[in-house]
Amino acid sequence: QQQVKQSPQSLIVQKGGISIINCAYENTAFDYFPWYQQFPGKGPALLIAIRPDVSEKKEGRFTISFNKSAKQFSLHIMDSQPGDSATYFCAARPGGYNKLIFGAGTRLAVHP
Amino acid sequence: DGGITQSPKYLFRKEGQNVTLSCEQNLNHDAMYWYRQDPGQGLRLIYYSQIVNDFQKGDIAEGYSVSREKKESFPLTVTSAQKNPTAFYLCASTSTPPGQENYGYTFGSGTRLTVV
Numbered sequence: 001q002q003q004v005k006q007s008p009q010s011l012i013v014q015k016g017g018i019s020i021i022n023c024a025y026e027n028t029a030f031d032y033f034p035w036y037q038q039f040p041g042k043g044p045a046l047l048i049a050i051r052p053d054v055s056e057k058k059e060g061r062f063t064i065s066f067n068k069s070a071k072q073f074s075l076h077i078m079d080s081q082p083g084d085s086a087t088y089f090c091a092a093r094p095g096g097y098n099k100l101i102f103g104a105g106t107r108l109a110v111h112p
Numbered sequence: 113d114g115g116i117t118q119s120p121k122y123l124f125r126k127e128g129q130n131v132t133l134s135c136e137q138n139l140n141h142d143a144m145y146w147y148r149q150d151p152g153q154g155l156r157l158i159y160y161s162q163i164v165n166d167f168q169k170g171d172i173a174e175g176y177s178v179s180r181e182k183k184e185s186f187p188l189t190v191t192s193a194q195k196n197p198t199a200f201y202l203c204a205s206t207s208t209p210p211g212q213e214n215y216g217y218t219f220g221s222g223t224r225l226t227v228v
Contacts, residue, residue, distance in 0.1 A: 034216055043116075043204070049216065104152055
């Protein structure tokens with residue numbers, strides 16, 4: 001099934017807290033899982049990505065955790081800042097295809 | 113600066129009229145994409161093109177048409193057959209083959225289409 005289910009739809013976090021966004025998929029042929037960040041009125045930008053043979057990838061305050069057996073992956077934003085307030089999309093690439101399937105998005109608000 | 117240019121940023125059209133959204137890239141990318149963004153539904157793929165003069169339907173192609181006559185350009189026409197055309201439209205491109213690390217899109221800034 002060519003779907004990626006993302007939750008929650010919206011998230012409010014206090015400055016300095018941890019933001020966690022979850023995604024789940026059914027298609028075991030997905031071979032690449034990127035996260036995108038989108039600010040209002042702008043196009044999404046690639047934030048961080050992971051392959052299914054890796055369980056965790058960290059870049060600065062952003063970490064992807066990947067659970068292949070559960071077919072789930074999540075984005076953790078440590079020490080969340082007001083500047084992180086944006087919409088976040090998870091995505092997955094069907095193996096052998098040059099396209100991405102996106103989740104529904106999570107609107108994150110970090111309050112000072 | 114290299115990038116993707118979408119124009120116009122805002123577009124208003126009367127119901128029943130066809131409208132064409134522009135997407136131009138100077139990144140020398142082979143593959144280009146059109147996505148539609150609606151609140152709570154994420155990004156849904158309309159059409160994509162791997163090379164010039166070739167394109168494939170995405171998940172929601174009905175009511176839309178595209179052309180790819182030049183590598184740099186991938187215009188999207190929203191026809192009167194599209195039942196609910198009001199949305200935010202995003203164009204993207206990539207040069208990275210599917211099997212490569214750091215595969216990802218470069219997105220334009222989008223066109224907000226409102227049909228009244």
